[in-house]
Amino acid sequence: MAKRPTVYDVAEDAGVSIATVSFAFAKPEKVRAETLRTVLASAARLGYVPSANARGLAKGHTRALGLYSFDYLRKNTPQEALASPDRDDGRLFPLYADVIQRGVELECLDQGYALMLGAGSSAPNRAPVVDVAGRVDGLITFVGAAHPDLLQQVARRIPVIQLGGEAATAGTHTVLVDGTSAMHQLADHLLTVHGYRDIAFVGDASRPEFRQRLAGLTQRLVEAGLAAPPVLPGRPDINEVTTQTIRRLVECDELPDALVCSTDQEALAVLDALRSAGKRAPEDVAVTGFDGILAGRLSEPTLTTLRQPMETVGRTAVQLMTTLIDGGSVPEQGAGLECTLTIGHSCGC
Amino acid sequence: MAKRPTVYDVAEDAGVSIATVSFAFAKPEKVRAETLRTVLASAARLGYVPSANARGLAKGHTRALGLYSFDYLRKNTPQEALASPDRDDGRLFPLYADVIQRGVELECLDQGYALMLGAGSSAPNRAPVVDVAGRVDGLITFVGAAHPDLLQQVARRIPVIQLGGEAATAGTHTVLVDGTSAMHQLADHLLTVHGYRDIAFVGDASRPEFRQRLAGLTQRLVEAGLAAPPVLPGRPDINEVTTQTIRRLVECDELPDALVCSTDQEALAVLDALRSAGKRAPEDVAVTGFDGILAGRLSEPTLTTLRQPMETVGRTAVQLMTTLIDGGSVPEQGAGLECTLTIGHSCGC
DNA sequence: ATGAAAGCGCTAACAC
DNA sequence: GTGTTAGCGCTTTCAT
Numbered sequence: 001m002a003k004r005p006t007v008y009d010v011a012e013d014a015g016v017s018i019a020t021v022s023f024a025f026a027k028p029e030k031v032r033a034e035t036l037r038t039v040l041a042s043a044a045r046l047g048y049v050p051s052a053n054a055r056g057l058a059k060g061h062t063r064a065l066g067l068y069s070f071d072y073l074r075k076n077t078p079q080e081a082l083a084s085p086d087r088d089d090g091r092l093f094p095l096y097a098d099v100i101q102r103g104v105e106l107e108c109l110d111q112g113y114a115l116m117l118g119a120g121s122s123a124p125n126r127a128p129v130v131d132v133a134g135r136v137d138g139l140i141t142f143v144g145a146a147h148p149d150l151l152q153q154v155a156r157r158i159p160v161i162q163l164g165g166e167a168a169t170a171g172t173h174t175v176l177v178d179g180t181s182a183m184h185q186l187a188d189h190l191l192t193v194h195g196y197r198d199i200a201f202v203g204d205a206s207r208p209e210f211r212q213r214l215a216g217l218t219q220r221l222v223e224a225g226l227a228a229p230p231v232l233p234g235r236p237d238i239n240e241v242t243t244q245t246i247r248r249l250v251e252c253d254e255l256p257d258a259l260v261c262s263t264d265q266e267a268l269a270v271l272d273a274l275r276s277a278g279k280r281a282p283e284d285v286a287v288t289g290f291d292g293i294l295a296g297r298l299s300e301p302t303l304t305t306l307r308q309p310m311e312t313v314g315r316t317a318v319q320l321m322t323t324l325i326d327g328g329s330v331p332e333q334g335a336g337l338e339c340t341l342t343i344g345h346s347c348g349c
Numbered sequence: 350m351a352k353r354p355t356v357y358d359v360a361e362d363a364g365v366s367i368a369t370v371s372f373a374f375a376k377p378e379k380v381r382a383e384t385l386r387t388v389l390a391s392a393a394r395l396g397y398v399p400s401a402n403a404r405g406l407a408k409g410h411t412r413a414l415g416l417y418s419f420d421y422l423r424k425n426t427p428q429e430a431l432a433s434p435d436r437d438d439g440r441l442f443p444l445y446a447d448v449i450q451r452g453v454e455l456e457c458l459d460q461g462y463a464l465m466l467g468a469g470s471s472a473p474n475r476a477p478v479v480d481v482a483g484r485v486d487g488l489i490t491f492v493g494a495a496h497p498d499l500l501q502q503v504a505r506r507i508p509v510i511q512l513g514g515e516a517a518t519a520g521t522h523t524v525l526v527d528g529t530s531a532m533h534q535l536a537d538h539l540l541t542v543h544g545y546r547d548i549a550f551v552g553d554a555s556r557p558e559f560r561q562r563l564a565g566l567t568q569r570l571v572e573a574g575l576a577a578p579p580v581l582p583g584r585p586d587i588n589e590v591t592t593q594t595i596r597r598l599v600e601c602d603e604l605p606d607a608l609v610c611s612t613d614q615e616a617l618a619v620l621d622a623l624r625s626a627g628k629r630a631p632e633d634v635a636v637t638g639f640d641g642i643l644a645g646r647l648s649e650p651t652l653t654t655l656r657q658p659m660e661t662v663g664r665t666a667v668q669l670m671t672t673l674i675d676g677g678s679v680p681e682q683g684a685g686l687e688c689t690l691t692i693g694h695s696c697g698c
Numbered sequence: 699a700t701g702a703a704a705g706c707g708c709t710a711a712c713a714c
Numbered sequence: 715g716t717g718t719t720a721g722c723g724c725t726t727t728c729a730t
Contacts, residue, residue, distance in 0.1 A: 371709060
């Protein structure tokens with residue numbers, strides 16, 4: 001890495017000015033063929049690689065998009081066997097966020113944008129979200145991955161799109177998934193097909209998707225003349241919490257007809273917890289998830305869940321972003337993308 | 350995105366110099382508490398986000414790594430049913446490269462680096478690999494994803510590490526996987542446990558991993574007094590090629606005892622092709638793969654394969670890279686990482 | 699068609 | 715502790 005050659009080096013070597021070197025790369029047609037050859041030859045020989053930093057600085061944009069995600073979503077949480085022997089450690093893969101990310105990657109590729117990945121906590125202090133924001137023309141982030149204040153700050157500089165949640169931070173755009181109507185479908189299935197009446201909700205109230213999903217469920221239960229579902233604590237990232245919840249339920253012999261979980265990860269944790277508590281799903285209690293991750297189709301029993309159009313979410317975000325960057329305007333919240341009720345064995349079907 | 354505030358704006362607003370603003374962020378302890386508060390307040394109010402481009406330019410590095418991969422590996426190739434209903438389209442996921450990428454991502458996160466993703470063809474012309482190379486402190490690339498000449502050029506500027514292949518381009522480092530000894534294991538299994546004698550190899554000779562794997566197999570066959578295996582054309586990215594190959598074999602009634610495929614994707618394609626030709630594995634012919642992707646564990650029959658430590662490959666690359674960036678030195682080719690023989694049903698077990 | 703020169707936003711000496 | 719200033723490497727008028 002001795003000396004990174006610059007335009008100056010190339011210019012000198014080729015016996016032209018730096019402007020010509022620049023043009024040779026940017027607008028080859030504006031340079032005489034002869035000169036062009038000389039310059040390109042020098043560049044190749046010297047091993048010239050243009051600095052995207054300098055270019056970005058000069059042009060005011062970088063042709064790169066940023067994707068910011070939770071760090072805890074990406075950490076490895078030890079899990080049960082089905083948790084992919086495919087991996088060196090225990091984390092389930094691919095998770096919800098992984099598939100969305102894939103959509104983002106693919107669409108960036110298609111649109112000719114580079115993608116900068118970053119992740120971190122949602123702590124309000126010097127967060128890395130600003131770090132990635134400073135490098136790109138637009139920032140896509142999972143709802144809740146970064147502190148709203150920070151995002152709002154970033155949004156004054158570049159377009160910001162939040163993924164998969166409801167409600168946007170001011171100045172920010174959102175790709176919506178219709179969690180409410182999705183839950184309606186599930187509730188209808190549980191109520192009508194299975195005739196369950198005693199239904200509880202398991203989830204982490206601090207997660208952004210929680211409220212909407214719970215609301216959707218509650219709505220249908222109430223419409224059916226039932227009480228709002230009890231909410232049991234669970235945390236997709238800390239199985240222990242879920243385990244405690246289930247143990248308590250089992251010890252008090254208070255298992256409901258069905259445990260509707262806020263996410264698939266949560267549901268899988270519930271399935272594990274039930275198993276170790278000596279109970280079975282769906283015989284002793286029905287269990288459902290939300291998201292439609294791969295692991296849910298491999299679990300025993302297979303998970304009844306609401307499958308989100310994950311890749312589409314990612315691709316849509318990038319499409320909105322490029323529109324925004326090109327000066328176009330898009331509604332702050334697009335129509336919510338639809339989820340698909342996917343029936344597995346865990347609901348009793 | 351009206352006006353992206355800069356250090357100048359913040360400085361003016363806070364009534365200090367730009368140097369103080371810079372210090373406030375870089376070395377808060379070198380600034381009087383009072384001043385610090387003022388500056389930070391102004392920055393927050395103005396929505397100041399430091400430009401990583403400018404910073405990178407000034408400091409000479411970016412704290413970002415680049416990962417460059419095949420575009421065709423990431424495109425969607427329509428596949429058979431098992432090809433993951435989890436997805437919006439037909440591509441298998443996660444593939445070999447996806448899991449390695451995950452390892453890279455995770456390790457970057459751990460080390461505090463941002464990750465820039467890029468992909469493209471291996472065409473020698475204005476390739477995007479240079480584009481991502483220009484933005485980062487180090488470039489990790491899949492063997493064969495970028496043209497060697499280009500890589501060599503890039504390597505004069507920043508450290509370059511190639512993934513998963515043998516042989517490095519000059520000036521480049523490599524994370525090796527020991528494909529040869531892996532193939533030995535498989536060959537021994539096929540030869541000893543199953544007693545197969547008539548073994549053929551299926552793969553794309555233009556792919557970098559091809560040679561090593563074929564060599565490993567050939568070696569053992571020859572040692573066992575057999576002829577070198579015939580090589581049948583297949584291309585992991587174009588099922589049609591594999592289909593043709595299998596059809597021809599079946600029509601001529603020349604199916605060998607076993608078809609050793611260069612990759613899992615190839616093996617899955619072979620399985621499909623056999624099925625549509627009315628033949629079955631492992632009854633009519635044994636089939637094996639290489640890589641250990643998820644889809645191979647979900648296929649029918651499950652695939653006997655050599656599982657690469659994919660996540661470890663990715664993490665190792667990042668570790669080498671940071672060592673290199675910090676001025677350390679590492680051997681051009683580390684010891685090859687070991688693969689694990691994973692027995693499925695496709696070999697007849 | 700090519701060159702000269704003025705920034706782009708930030709960091710890092712070096713002064714004060 | 716804070717301000718001045720000279721770059722970092724490239725793009726881009728504006729001349730020539």
